[in-house]
Amino acid sequence: MWNNFIVLTVLFYTLRFIDGKTQFELNFERSTNRIVITDYYYKLEYSVIRDDREIQSVTLGTGPGGFVKATKSPHGLILSGRGDEIEMSIEVDESGYSQFSVTRRNIRQLFISNLDGIKRLILFHHRTSTEDCVDLGNATKVNWFGGNQQRHQYYPIQNMTHKHNSYVTKAVQNQAIAERYWLNSNGIFIRVDNDAPLFIDQHNENEGFMCLQAKRALPYDIYHRSFDFKYHVGIGLNARDAHMQAVKRFLGKPSGHPDEKMVEQPIWSTWARYKRDVNEGVVMEFAQEIINNGFTGQLELDDDWEICYGSLTFNKQKFPDIKDLTDKLHTIGFNRITLWIHPFVNKNCEPYYTNAKRKGHFLTNRQNSTDTSWWNSEKNEAAYLDFTKTEVSKWFHQHLTQLLASSGVDSYKFDAGESSWGPVDFILNATSNEYPMKLTSDYVRSVSRFGSLVEIRSGSATQDLPVFVRMIDKDTEWSLDNGLPTLITTLLELNMVGYPLVLPDMIGGNGYNVEPDKEMFLRWLQANTFMPSLQFSYVPWQYDQEAIDISHTFVNLHAQYTPYIMERFKQAVMTGEPVNPPIWWIAPKDPIAQEVNDEFLLGELILAAPVVTQDAVKRDVYLPAGIWEDGNTGEVHNTESGKWIRDYPAPLNILPYFIKK
């Protein structure tokens, strides 16, 4: 399977001291793919070669480097030097797909086997930057996809900056999903094993690189851990091909999909419009307005309906008879009512807090403290339910099952779940290498049992769950700082890390600073039309009759395409294909298509090109190769290699979209 390590001629050995390098090579038999490892003495680097062209290079940071020895292993080779060891193994060798793994060992041994305080610290620091640095494409332009959900969701993702970012689910920067998967336009993906304590550093200490760092540091388990750092590199024919291999071998696919009801008619949430000022009267008035204006769907009662946070019990002052309210809502036409649920208990919320604490339901740290904070508590005035404990999951599930029965509510919106909400240095019912992400995955797995009307917002290797994953709260902004354009880029990011069942956040954004004006509201609705579900909170009748009319047009257009959305959901369940891929999905080698960040596909037939720029009444639209019918005018565009339509007219009532013939 592999060519004996270097073919080092005497001449080459000699040259090593002149131009300072030695090379080793690993060959795939069923393709022209090769891996060439070069020891430059001061650094070690490997390159992936396809058809004699380098398509990717990775620097093995502070690995051995210099005077490296190579020995044969069953499927590859082991490079060793300076007490460190790197194993490179061929894992898959097929004609259209190659895969190898890189395993770095003895990292921890190096931390602790050496020396006294100061020197050890230096070594630790040195080892902290033990990292494999992936060239993001400097010499030849390469586009990167995948990665983590972020506030500034650039797309493609090579421009994003990360400073030693702990690669876990966390509230900071909206990182509620952080799958260890990156894919590029050359058809290469990198997948880091979930048990590596991973940090990423991009355009920070090494401009032009994304460095994958393994580090024994919080929020990972810092006590018992000796870790391997292993990742896999897949080489497909193109990005689409490579991605489908990654789905099959690593990412997985949903085991089912959300109920058609959540797709066809909008969700109407109380959150953005009313925030915490909700009660029976407000909900009834909101509901009546929705019906009076000719809409219907799902009514979602968001924050704040409890006696106190964590009681999971209706506040009777605000909701004297919840069953009566839900009955009325069903009767006037809402086919489901959902309720906002969070996994926190606030300290002043008695007797619920004391009871749960006594039962040991809270996430506890090594100082035996359960104190933590969230957005509805003061500092250290709350606790976080620990779903890695079987008892907590059981109790929560039982309680919420009873609540469904007694309240007439149909399902739940499950908030939070990120691993960052616990007290620092917490203890989990988990093995060392499951820290801290088991907190997230056990929570979302537990609550997803409530079925096909559920939404969650965080996840960790939970692509198999059959429920909607909501984007983290978007801001009422026109910018890439978590504003309207990121509705599209976040959609693409989530789809390309294996979460195709994406629930876009509320139309118009959350209005945390300002409320959306009519233009933003309608542009947001249009951008959302060919995404899986429409979620309103601000309403068209806050503006004028034109806003109501335009809203009906797009709510109807979404309903009209619901059968196709459901078909794509089923396809995602079958094959793991994205529901809303980037437009390069149907033209993987088209460099223009790869960079378009304000268009997206629904399945493979609909291309949406919403206006996401303030005051714009036209936009350029890029169509990849194909025959496309303009969804507005019926005009047909036939292009063999892709083309731009310049200045496509798009006044406030127009969403540019095209149907592939």
Ligand SMILES: *[C@@H]1O[C@H](CO)[C@@H](O)[C@H](O)[C@H]1NC(C)=O
């Ligand atoms: C990414 O960086 C390139 C080069 O610096 C720049 O031209 C491009 O506009 C950037 N894209 C985004 C989305 O920031």
Ligand SMILES: *[C@@H]1O[C@H](CO)[C@@H](O)[C@H](O)[C@H]1NC(C)=O
């Ligand atoms: C990228 O290319 C520029 C110009 O060729 C060069 O100066 C720079 O060092 C390169 N950066 C990396 C990270 O290779």
Ligand SMILES: *[C@@H]1O[C@H](CO)[C@@H](O)[C@H](O)[C@H]1NC(C)=O
């Ligand atoms: C930790 O807290 C629990 C519950 O408050 C208490 O029963 C236990 O004794 C404490 N343990 C330590 C080591 O302080």
Ligand SMILES: *[C@@H]1O[C@H](CO)[C@@H](O)[C@H](O)[C@H]1NC(C)=O
């Ligand atoms: C810890 O987790 C395991 C496996 O997930 C589970 O079987 C066990 O009941 C849990 N222990 C506790 C105390 O909840």
